[in-house]
Amino acid sequence: MLDADQWSQLLASFVEEARDLARQAEEYLLLLDTQPGNEDAINGLFRAMHTLKGSAGLFSLTPLVDFTHRLENLLMAVRDGQRQLDPTLISIMLRCVDEVGSMIELIDPASGQLEVDTTHQQQLLQALAEHCGEPSPVALIPVVAAASGCSSKGQLQRCASCEADGAWHISVRFHPDLLRNGFDPAAFLRYLQRLGDILDLQLIDEALPALTELDPESCYLGLEIGLCSAASKAEIEEVFEFIRDFCTLRILPPDSALADYLELIQALPETDGRIGEILVNAGLLTATELAEGLALQGAQPEQPQPLGSLLVEQGMVVAQAVDAALNKQQTVREKRLQESAQIRVAAHKLDELINLVGELVISAAGAHLRARANGDGACMETTGLVNQHVEQIREAALKLRMIEIGDTFNRFHRVVRDVSEQLGKNIRLEIRGADTELDKAVIDKLGDPLTHLVRNAMDHGIESAAERLAAGKPAEGRLILDAFHESGMVVIEIRDDGRGLNSARIRAKAVERGLIDPAANLSEAEIHRLIFAAGFSTADTVSDLSGRGVGMDVVRSAIDALRGTVEIESRAGLGSTFRIRLPLTLAIIDGFLISLGEDHFVIPLDMVTECLEVDGQQLTGASYGYISLRGRPLPCLSLASHFGLPESTEGRRNIVVVSQGRQQAGLIVDHLHGELQTVIKPLGRLFQHLQGIGGSTILGTGQVALILDVPSLFRHLQQTVDAHPADPTQNLPHPDVKGR
Amino acid sequence: MAGKTILIVDDSMSMRQLVKMTLTAAGHQVIEAVDGRDALSKLDGQKINLIISDVNMPNLDGIGLVKAVKANASYRFTPIVMLTTESEQSKKAEGQAAGARAWIVKPFQPQQLLSAVDKLVG
Amino acid sequence: MFQLERDIAAPRLELRGSLTIYEVNDARTLLLEALGSAPVQEWQMGLAQLDELDTAGVQLLLSARHFLHAAGGSLQLVEAGSGVLELLDLLHVAQADARAQC
Numbered sequence: 036m037l038d039a040d041q042w043s044q045l046l047a048s049f050v051e052e053a054r055d056l057a058r059q060a061e062e063y064l065l066l067l068d069t070q071p072g073n074e075d076a077i078n079g080l081f082r083a084m085h086t087l088k089g090s091a092g093l094f095s096l097t098p099l100v101d102f103t104h105r106l107e108n109l110l111m112a113v114r115d116g117q118r119q120l121d122p123t124l125i126s127i128m129l130r131c132v133d134e135v136g137s138m139i140e141l142i143d144p145a146s147g148q149l150e151v152d153t154t155h156q157q158q159l160l161q162a163l164a165e166h167c168g169e170p171s172p173v174a175l176i177p178v179v180a181a182a183s184g185c186s187s188k189g190q191l192q193r194c195a196s197c198e199a200d201g202a203w204h205i206s207v208r209f210h211p212d213l214l215r216n217g218f219d220p221a222a223f224l225r226y227l228q229r230l231g232d233i234l235d236l237q238l239i240d241e242a243l244p245a246l247t248e249l250d251p252e253s254c255y256l257g258l259e260i261g262l263c264s265a266a267s268k269a270e271i272e273e274v275f276e277f278i279r280d281f282c283t284l285r286i287l288p289p290d291s292a293l294a295d296y297l298e299l300i301q302a303l304p305e306t307d308g309r310i311g312e313i314l315v316n317a318g319l320l321t322a323t324e325l326a327e328g329l330a331l332q333g334a335q336p337e338q339p340q341p342l343g344s345l346l347v348e349q350g351m352v353v354a355q356a357v358d359a360a361l362n363k364q365q366t367v368r369e370k371r372l373q374e375s376a377q378i379r380v381a382a383h384k385l386d387e388l389i390n391l392v393g394e395l396v397i398s399a400a401g402a403h404l405r406a407r408a409n410g411d412g413a414c415m416e417t418t419g420l421v422n423q424h425v426e427q428i429r430e431a432a433l434k435l436r437m438i439e440i441g442d443t444f445n446r447f448h449r450v451v452r453d454v455s456e457q458l459g460k461n462i463r464l465e466i467r468g469a470d471t472e473l474d475k476a477v478i479d480k481l482g483d484p485l486t487h488l489v490r491n492a493m494d495h496g497i498e499s500a501a502e503r504l505a506a507g508k509p510a511e512g513r514l515i516l517d518a519f520h521e522s523g524m525v526v527i528e529i530r531d532d533g534r535g536l537n538s539a540r541i542r543a544k545a546v547e548r549g550l551i552d553p554a555a556n557l558s559e560a561e562i563h564r565l566i567f568a569a570g571f572s573t574a575d576t577v578s579d580l581s582g583r584g585v586g587m588d589v590v591r592s593a594i595d596a597l598r599g600t601v602e603i604e605s606r607a608g609l610g611s612t613f614r615i616r617l618p619l620t621l622a623i624i625d626g627f628l629i630s631l632g633e634d635h636f637v638i639p640l641d642m643v644t645e646c647l648e649v650d651g652q653q654l655t656g657a658s659y660g661y662i663s664l665r666g667r668p669l670p671c672l673s674l675a676s677h678f679g680l681p682e683s684t685e686g687r688r689n690i691v692v693v694s695q696g697r698q699q700a701g702l703i704v705d706h707l708h709g710e711l712q713t714v715i716k717p718l719g720r721l722f723q724h725l726q727g728i729g730g731s732t733i734l735g736t737g738q739v740a741l742i743l744d745v746p747s748l749f750r751h752l753q754q755t756v757d758a759h760p761a762d763p764t765q766n767l768p769h770p771d772v773k774g775r
Numbered sequence: 776m777a778g779k780t781i782l783i784v785d786d787s788m789s790m791r792q793l794v795k796m797t798l799t800a801a802g803h804q805v806i807e808a809v810d811g812r813d814a815l816s817k818l819d820g821q822k823i824n825l826i827i828s829d830v831n832m833p834n835l836d837g838i839g840l841v842k843a844v845k846a847n848a849s850y851r852f853t854p855i856v857m858l859t860t861e862s863e864q865s866k867k868a869e870g871q872a873a874g875a876r877a878w879i880v881k882p883f884q885p886q887q888l889l890s891a892v893d894k895l896v897g
Numbered sequence: 898m899f900q901l902e903r904d905i906a907a908p909r910l911e912l913r914g915s916l917t918i919y920e921v922n923d924a925r926t927l928l929l930e931a932l933g934s935a936p937v938q939e940w941q942m943g944l945a946q947l948d949e950l951d952t953a954g955v956q957l958l959l960s961a962r963h964f965l966h967a968a969g970g971s972l973q974l975v976e977a978g979s980g981v982l983e984l985l986d987l988l989h990v991a992q993a994d995a996r997a998q999c
Contacts, residue, residue, distance in 0.1 A: 214918050214953045216876050217854035221952050222897045224987055226890075236989045243956065245964035246929050251921035251957050277877045277894055852918045 046147050050139060053091070056083045057136045061129065065448050068125050077120075081110040087135065096149045099138050102156050106131055109163060118167065126456070127162050129449070134159055202234055202289055203264055203271060206299060208257040210281040215252045218278050224258070227274050231264025237313050241305045257305075259313045382475065385435055392425075392432040393714030399425040400711060401735030426712065436476070440518045440527070441469030443478055447489055447516060454493050461500050461511045462493055468518035473525050477597055477617055481527070484593040488529045488613050489514065491587070496533035496611055506608065508532065522641060522694065524599075527615040536605040538562045544571065561757065563603045567591040598729050600695065600746045616695070616746075624715050624732070624742065628708035629691060631675045632683065635740035636704070637713065637732060638691055642745045644699065646707055647690040654688060654703065659755050662690065662701060670756050671701035672748060677727060693745050700752050702743075711735075715742060726751065778802035779824035779896045784814040784840060785858065786832045790881075794827060797885040798892065811835025815843055818850050824896045826855045827879075827888075830866045838866065841873040854895045858883075901927040908938035908970075913946040916954035924954075928961050936968030939994075945976040950984055962994065 063080040067073055088103040106128070112118040120128075134156055142149045205227075209220060227233065239257035243249070264271070268286055275284055285302065287295050300311050399422050406414035444466045451464040473481075497503075497512035504510050515530040538559055545551045545565045557565075565571060566587045594601045599617035618624075618639065626637035649662065658676035661668040671690060675682045683705045690701040715730040729744030781803050783794045795805040806823070808814035810832040817823070826844065830837035837857055844850050856877040857870050867878055879891055899920035902911035910931055916924055932940065942958070944950075962972040974992040977985060985992060 214956075215852060216874070217852050218876070218895070219952050221984055221987055222893070222895055225897050226894045236987075238959075238988050238990060240956075240959050240963075243960055243963060245967050246925060246932070246960050247964065249925060249957070249960045251925045251953065251960075252918060254953075254956070256952070256956060274894065277891070281876075849919065 046142070046144060050142055050144070053087055053139045054136070056087045057132055057139060059083045060087075060132045060135070061449060062445075064125055064129050064132065065452065067120050068122065068452070071120055077110075077114055081107070081114045084110055095147075096138075096142065098149055098151045098153060098156070099135070102131075102138070102160075103135060105160055105163070106135075109167070124163075124166055127159065127166060129453075131159050131163070203231070203260075203262040203268075204287040204291070204296075204299070205260040205262055205271065206257070206285040206287075206303060207260070207275070208239070208283040208304070209254040209278075210283075211250075211253040211255070213254040213278065213281040216281060218281060220254075220256065220258065223274055223278065224260075227260070227262065227271070230266040230271060230274065231262045233260060234263050235259075235261035235313075239305060257303075380435070385475075389432055389436060392429055395425055396429055396712055396714060397733055397735060400713065401737070404735040429712065433474070434472075436474050437472035438475050438478060439470050440473055440478060440481075440525075441466070441471075443482060443485070444469055444516045444518070446482075447485070450486065450489060451493065451514060454490060458493060459499070460493065460497060462497055462514055463511050465513060465515045466517075467515065471518035471520065471525060473518075473617065477525075480593065480597055481615075481617075484590040484615070485516075485527070485529070487587075487590050489516070492529055492531040492533065492611070492613075496531040496535075498534050502534075521616075524616045524618060524641065527617070529613045529615075530610065531612075532610040535607040535609055535611050536563050536566070536603070537607065541565055560603075563605055566603070567601070595747075598744065598746070600749075624730075625710065625712050626732075626742065627691065628711050628734075628740065629674075629689070629702075629704040630706045630708060631678070631680050631704055634678075634680060635708070635734065635738060636674070637711070637740050637742045638693065638702070639742070639745060640710060642693045642695060644692045644694045647692060647701070649688050649690055649703075651683070651686050651688045659752065659759075664692070664701075669699060669701050670752055671703055672752050673703040674743075675703070675705070677748070677751070693749075695746060695749050698749060698753075700749060702748070713740075778804055779892070780804045780806065780822055781892065781896075782806045782808060782814060782817055782823050782826045784808040784811065784826065784828040784832070784837070786810055786829065790829065790858075793885070794888065797888055801889055801892075803892070811837065811840035811843070814840055815847075818844070818847055820849065823850065823853055825892060826853055827858065828855060829858045830870070837875075838869050838873050841870060841875045845874040856891060856895065899924045899927070901931060903931055907941070908935065909941040909943060911943045911946060915949035916947055916957065917949055917951040918953035921953045921957045924957055925960075928957070929964075932961060932965060936965050936970045938965075938970045939973070940965060940970060941973045941975050943976045944974055944981050945978060947978065947981050950981045952984075952988070955984060955988055955990060959990065 060080055060083040063076045063083065066076045067080070070076065084103050084107045088100055088107055091099040091103060109118070109128075113120055138149065138151055141151055207220075213220070224233075224236075237259040239259060240255065242257075243255040249255075262271070268288060271286055272284065275282065285299055287299060399418070403415065403418040403422050406418045447466075448464055451462055455462045492514055493512075497514065498506070498508075500510040503512065513530075513532045515528070517528040517530065519526055542551075542557070542562050542565070545562075545568070546553045548571065550565060550568050550571065551557065567590070568588060571588065591601060594615055594617070597617050599615055601616075602614045603611060604614065605611035618641075624637065625640040627640050627643045629636050629638060647662075647664070653662075654660070654673075658673050660671055660673075662671055663669070669692065673682065674680075685705065689704050689707050691704060691707070692699060692701050694700075711734070713732040713734065715732055727744050727748050728741050729747070730742040732740050732742060734740050778801070781798055783791050783798075783805055784807075785791050785794070786809055791807050791809075795807065798805050806817055808817055811828075812834040814826070814828065815835070826840075828837045828840050832840075835843070841855055841857075844853060844855060854877065855875050856879060857867070857875045858879055858881055859866055859870075860881050870878070877891065877895060879887060898914040899916055900913040901924070902913065904910065910928075914920070942961075958972075958974065965972050971994040973994050974985065974990075977992065
């Protein structure tokens with residue numbers, strides 16, 4: 036039998052499967068939106084709901100079962116051609132699938148319970164019914180006190196609905212004082228018959244003593260009743276309302292879980308065999324189930340642990356669930372095999388592996404350095420080989436974390452659809468570069484900024500159909516999500532063909548908010564960049580689409596946190612492009628080691644273009660300046676000055692040229708130490724606001740090196756460059772091009 | 776099921792009439808008493824299946840009636856339904872202590888009364 | 898009012914009158930008297946003259962049956978009138994004693 040852990044695992048598997056199914060359902064629905072006749076999609080959609088319902092039933096997740104049952108019925112009609120999926124119906128169904136998704140998330144992973152407020156589901160079902168021109172669906176919580184519709188009434192036979200749903204099982208044990216207080220069980224029984232058909236009844240007289248010991252006025256009796264009824268549990272309880280204090284009442288609805296019956300057996304005072312026999316005869320459980328359940332009970336430690344305790348519950352229910360789950364997994368597995376050979380790996384396991392690989396990288400580098408320091412040629416060769424292998428492992432490990440951005444992009448189909456509807460605009464989403472891979476950690480954190488940018492483009496960027504037509508554009512607006520690799524980074528673009536940024540308005544708002552001096556002369560690009568400033572928003576009304584108070588500055592911070600950058604290209608009337616650049620991975624870095632005096636720094640290798648050697652005398656010692664590189668001015672930053680370190684007085688200095696997109700800059704450093712690869716350790720909270728530092732790492736020597744946050748250095752440099760543009764007449768220092 | 780014999784005890788004629796009409800229409804036989812004392816006089820050996828009694832009555836109120844009925848050997852097992860108003864909930868406790876086991880709150884629907892009767896003696 | 902009539906020749910009792918919670922105490926005494934002397938028998942109880950029976954009465958009869966079973970005898974309930982029969986059916990009380998068949 037399975038224990039609590041295994042039960043949890045099974046439940047977790049179900050939740051995972053359910054999430055998948057809900058996602059599939061959404062995808063099918065979106066597909067059917069554009070291809071209403073797509074039979075594969077219709078069948079797939081029906082199957083998804085059907086499977087969901089079945090699985091939910093195994094775990095007794097009643098609200099989920101009930102809801103998906105309704106959806107399944109509707110989809111059956113669609114599948115059989117009796118109903119069409121028009122856009123409105125699809126919209127409602129999408130919300131229903133959302134609701135299913137929400138319910139899945141509400142399943143308590145520890146207890147397997149699902150408690151929901153059914154109001155929202157009722158509303159959705161109502162909307163469905165109205166749209167389909169049907170009378171309102173029977174409420175999920177039945178209210179009617181109907182007389183039994185049982186066709187076998189009076190015949191003490193199971194009717195078709197009993198066969199289908201089973202009968203109520205009512206167990207009553209009377210209090211000894213019941214009779215002397217003037218109550219008669221017969222009266223209640225007769226009243227019960229009004230609610231339905233009593234299919235079986237057992238008078239329990241186990242506790243009834245023989246004549247000699249009997250107190251005739253006390254009640255020693257009990258009843259086990261099988262009732263076929265459309266009534267609710269509350270209505271059945273109401274029959275016994277006057278004697279609630281004089282009996283122990285247990286009511287099991289039709290189709291109770293096996294565990295419930297076993298618990299009942301345990302809870303009742305008579306022998307298990309006796310009650311079990313009654314339940315088996317009533318068809319509520321099979322003889323096998325009874326035997327197994329009782330055997331389990333026997334095997335439990337002596338504690339009066341109710342049979343319905345978690346362990347057995349799991350055991351018995353899971354026995355069925357396991358079979359069904361195994362069967363399903365078999366089919367799912369076969370399907371998966373057809374589609375692709377993939378394995379699900381727990382994210383934390385992967386993280387552990389990456390961590391260890393990171394440590395391995397450091398120790399291997401350390402070994403190699405030591406060999407080098409010792410001048411041991413043979414050892415250097417060996418450790419060099421080790422380093423090679425470690426590099427390969429590192430590559431492979433990091434690749435494990437890479438996932439295609441396609442999944443993230445695809446989610447936006449739904450967002451664009453919903454928001455277009457909300458805004459009354461006609462917008463089409465195009466996705467490109469879906470197979471571009473990024474580190475999972477990066478993708479996870481990308482969702483929010485992307486969403487914001489997409490909504491922004493839809494809200495402020497793309498005009499209404501009327502406006503577009505008036506401007507000579509097609510009525511349908513285009514929104515493009517694109518992703519590709521460029522110079523060692525991942526680039527993600529959000530392009531729209533809308534009205535573009537309104538520079539004048541941006542400038543005006545910035546002045547209004549005191550962000551710039553009214554007299555300042557800014558280039559178009561500078562003005563555009565202002566929208567990332569804190570507290571900036573050009574929306575006249577706070578549209579809840581982009582979120583109150585959540586401005587572009589939050590997007591910017593999120594991207595900063597990913598060691599990325601965001602830039603804007605916009606042309607009035609034509610549209611805007613937001614371009615996000617991100618490092619490929621957050622975990623391990625290929626770096627270029629440099630030093631300033633005793634301090635070591637690492638520059639991300641993929642940003643390094645070339646290295647130059649320059650005569651220290653030629654440098655003015657200022658913190659920034661220009662040098663001439665192949666006839667063009669290259670803005671340079673003195674790292675020592677930037678970090679407040681003493682400027683070197685050595686003759687030969689080095690400049691590392693770094694590039695970001697089309698921008699280039701030179702970093703003036705003391706010594707170059709070549710390439711290395713190492714694990715990034717994030718900065719502690721205390722240091723997170725350090726300008727220009729994006730992390731730290733431990734060198735093979737054990738020394739700490741700080742990793743430069745090149746984008747932020749670029750930004751800093753940009754500010755100074757803007758303030759002091761290059762003077763073309765100035766005679767700039769010439770470096771010696773050194774190469775990498 | 777054959778009709779039962781029910782004793783209604785209430786000093787309000789309209790209440791007695793309402794109950795009588797409701798129960799006789801359902802096939803039961805109804806005996807009326809105007810107060811507790813009157814009710815006790817009906818306990819003369821005839822078969823009475825159920826007593827429905829108001830609480831506030833002159834001469835002998837509902838609580839007193841309950842105690843008396845419980846003390847009467849031939850009627851001690853007869854179920855008694857008290858009719859109370861919402862504000863008389865404190866009486867409910869008293870009645871319970873005396874031996875009353877069922878209550879209906881006034882004003883009640885005739886159907887409610889019938890259901891209660893059926894559940895208790897049906 | 899409850900009465901028990903003993904059949905001299907056979908192990909049979911005729912029940913008369915009412916057997917409700919009001920009568921069960923006295924009835925139990927009478928039954929014990931009648932059955933106690935010869936429990937190892939296949940007894941019958943004629944219910945034709947019983948005009949009122951309630952659950953307390955049924956319980957008493959069942960208790961009598963238990964008593965007889967314990968001793969090795971049995972109890973059959975026979976000739977029940979419609980009212981009594983209705984209650985016995987409602988409570989699924991077997992009139993014919995399964996034991997007696999053995």
